Amino acid sequence: MLKGLIVALALGVLAIVGVLPATAVDMKPIHAQKTKDVTVTLQNESGQWKEGKNGFVLEFTSAQEQKPVDVGKVSLSTSMTMPGMAPMLAGATLTPDGPGRYRGTIEFPDRGARQVTVTWDGPAGKGSTKFSVPVR
Numbered sequence: 001m002l003k004g005l006i007v008a009l010a011l012g013v014l015a016i017v018g019v020l021p022a023t024a025v026d027m028k029p030i031h032a033q034k035t036k037d038v039t040v041t042l043q044n045e046s047g048q049w050k051e052g053k054n055g056f057v058l059e060f061t062s063a064q065e066q067k068p069v070d071v072g073k074v075s076l077s078t079s080m081t082m083p084g085m086a087p088m089l090a091g092a093t094l095t096p097d098g099p100g101r102y103r104g105t106i107e108f109p110d111r112g113a114r115q116v117t118v119t120w121d122g123p124a125g126k127g128s129t130k131f132s133v134p135v136r
């Protein structure tokens with residue numbers, strides 16, 4: 001009982017001081033992609049993309065220290081290959097939201113796996129990465 005109270009108080013202090021980022025509580029990872037220098041984390045409240053309009057947060061942290069890195073200009077685009085048709089393309093609108101953090105929206109007309117391309121170009125260097133995310 002007392003131990004529980006102490007833990008609760010300690011967590012409360014950590015939350016107030018801001019050691020526990022709010023995002024760790026509200027956000028679930030959709031995908032984390034490690035590159036040589038940077039880890040790119042795609043997340044939102046449900047932890048998945050769905051058909052229709054989606055909000056999400058894209059975070060860039062240094063692969064070594066896992067601290068936010070300023071990657072400057074960022075883009076996220078998606079492609080879906082479909083038999084007998086041209087690939088379906090969708091791009092995200094991204095808004096900077098603090099160091100190494102971007103808020104985005106993207107819309108998908110159907111379900112299925114998307115090939116996601118993220119590019120960045122800023123003080124932390126230039127790079128790009130590709131990974132696959134299902135739209136459920």
Ligand SMILES: [Cu+2]
Nearest residue numbers: 080082088110
């Ligand atoms: Cu499609």
